[in-house]
Amino acid sequence: MYLSSFRLGDHPERLLALVGLPGSAAVIANAMDGAPEETRADAVQRELVALRGLGLEAEEVDLRGYFDEPARLAGDLARYQLVWLRGGNVFMLRYALAASGADAVITDLVRRDALIYGGYSAGPCVLAPSLRGLEICDDPSLVLATYGVPAIWEGMGLLPYAIVPHYESPAHPETTLCGMVAERYRAEAVPHRTLRDGQSLVIDRGTTAIW
Numbered sequence: 121m122y123l124s125s126f127r128l129g130d131h132p133e134r135l136l137a138l139v140g141l142p143g144s145a146a147v148i149a150n151a152m153d154g155a156p157e158e159t160r161a162d163a164v165q166r167e168l169v170a171l172r173g174l175g176l177e178a179e180e181v182d183l184r185g186y187f188d189e190p191a192r193l194a195g196d197l198a199r200y201q202l203v204w205l206r207g208g209n210v211f212m213l214r215y216a217l218a219a220s221g222a223d224a225v226i227t228d229l230v231r232r233d234a235l236i237y238g239g240y241s242a243g244p245c246v247l248a249p250s251l252r253g254l255e256i257c258d259d260p261s262l263v264l265a266t267y268g269v270p271a272i273w274e275g276m277g278l279l280p281y282a283i284v285p286h287y288e289s290p291a292h293p294e295t296t297l298c299g300m301v302a303e304r305y306r307a308e309a310v311p312h313r314t315l316r317d318g319q320s321l322v323i324d325r326g327t328t329a330i331w
Contacts (some may be wrong), residue, residue: 121237121323122231123244125285126207126292127316134322136174138236139202145171145179146200149284150216151208151242153184154262167206176202183220190221197225197235207241207285211260211271214246219267223276223283230278236326237278241285248275248282248312253304259299280311287314288321 122135139145146169152296153158164180170177181203186193197203205213217223229235237247245254251273260271275282284302286292303311313330315321320331 122320123238123247123283123315123322124240124320125287125289126240126317128174129240129320129331130318131320132174134320134331135202135236135238136176136249136320138238138324139176141175143176143201144199145178145202145204145238146197146204146224147178148169148181148183148203148213148216148239148243149208150183150212151206151213151306153212153216154209154266155274158283163206163208167204171204178204183216183222186220186222188219188221190225193220193222194225194228197222197229201234202236202238205237205239205243205246207239207243208263209258210242210245210251210254211258211263213242214251214275215263215267215269217246217276218272227276227278244279244283244285244315246276247278249277249280250282252273253282253301253308253310256292256301256304282310282312284312284314285317287316289317292317 149164152163168178263271286295286298289295
């Protein structure tokens with residue numbers, strides 16, 4: 121796993137060390153599903169350009185096209201070495217992962233070491249056992265407004281702790297809110313790790329390091 125606070129972070133070479141070249145990446149940008157379509161399209165393009173700049177073949181896999189079709193999604197994701205989940209609203213991302221079955225598909229592929237999980241902000245946040253506390257910085261009601269169903273509060277559970285991005289990162293507009301999330305986690309004894317923008321948590325063959 122390559123879990124960044126913001127975009128590729130300061131050490132994208134660590135991502136390439138996991139994926140290798142030539143490599144292919146599926147960009148999942150469903151954390152942006154609540155944004156205007158033009159804004160969302162620009163966000164997707166930014167990720168494609170960044171990953172292609174590293175030498176990876178990158179294209180979007182929009183989970184909205186796979187709702188209730190997990191078997192088809194599993195076949196398509198198996199073609200990639202990396203799945204890259206960009207930032208945005210973590211509750212929107214969680215809903216899309218569940219509605220498409222991507223949560224189970226990605227969990228299976230990652231645990232079989234058949235896929236590298238990468239991403240930033242909402243991408244790492246969704247891996248926690250629970251999303252409780254993240255309503256401080258992301259609006260869960262956006263799921264209801266967009267899809268007509270309540271937000272999902274259970275995380276994917278691929279990590280035994282929560283990730284708090286943008287911590288003590290004054291250049292990021294959400295740093296104060298993320299600091300409040302970390303404060304709540306500390307007060308409630310919720311296992312978590314904080315990441316400043318530029319930092320990435322790298323998990324490789326049982327070892328974990330922050331770069």
